[in-house]
Amino acid sequence: MATHAPLVTISIPAYNLGSYLEKTLNSVFKQTYQNFEILLVDDASTDHTAEVIAKFAEQDDRIKPHFFKEHEGVSKARNYAIDNARGGYDRFCGWR
Numbered sequence: 001m002a003t004h005a006p007l008v009t010i011s012i013p014a015y016n017l018g019s020y021l022e023k024t025l026n027s028v029f030k031q032t033y034q035n036f037e038i039l040l041v042d043d044a045s046t047d048h049t050a051e052v053i054a055k056f057a058e059q060d061d062r063i064k065p066h067f068f069k070e071h072e073g074v075s076k077a078r079n080y081a082i083d084n085a086r087g088g089y090d091r092f093c094g095w096r
Contacts, residue, residue: 005035009087013041013077018048025056025063039084041077042067 010028014021028038040053040063050067057063066080 005033007087008033008036009039009081009085010036011039011041011078011081011085013043013074013081014045014049014053015043015071015074015077016045016047016049018045018052021049021052022056029060036062037086038063039081040065041080043073043077044068044071 012021012024017024025038028036040057042050042053042065044067053063053065053067057065064084066084068077
């Protein structure tokens with residue numbers, strides 16, 4: 001009988017992290033465990049964060065982007081990710 005690996009949700013709230021986000025995502029993709037979804041919540045960044053998120057979301061359907069229209073703060077971004085996580089296990093990245 002085959003055992004299915006549980007889905008892990010990786011939540012990344014982002015505010016003006018365009019310079020770091022590509023390295024962060026590449027690190028996630030290099031992990032040996034691959035049954036994950038990434039909830040990327042852009043908190044109305046004013047740099048190129050939204051463009052980086054959009055680029056990666058086009059390349060991999062495990063990335064679930066969400067874009068706040070106004071800056072709401074890290075707590076609201078994390079709560080959005082918690083409310084929308086499908087995985088049985090959650091991993092929250094502490095970028096801010």
